[in-house]
Amino acid sequence: MFRITKDVKTSSDGDKILVVDDDSMSRRLLVRTLTAAGFNCGESPDGLHALETVHRDPPSLLLLDFDMPGLDGGEVLKRLRA
Numbered sequence: 001m002f003r004i005t006k007d008v009k010t011s012s013d014g015d016k017i018l019v020v021d022d023d024s025m026s027r028r029l030l031v032r033t034l035t036a037a038g039f040n041c042g043e044s045p046d047g048l049h050a051l052e053t054v055h056r057d058p059p060s061l062l063l064l065d066f067d068m069p070g071l072d073g074g075e076v077l078k079r080l081r082a
Helices: 024-036 047-056 073-081
Strands: 017-020 041-044 061-064
Touching: 017 024, 017 047, 024 041, 041 047, 047 061, 047 073, 061 073
Parallel strands: 017 041, 017 061
Antiparallel strands: none
């Protein structure tokens, strides 16, 4: 299990972390860990859903799995930068 060993300043002004991973167990574990540490998190199961989410409600931080089927992390980044 992950343990946060350093105090971090969390924001209550609507900052959000979007976790994108096709592995549901990894994604949910990371979201639970970050949420327990006081962060506001969202999640996406794939690249296409992540793009839709980012355009609808842009996060402050995007944690993106690079190796996903279909639209992989590299392609998501290319499209976001375009």
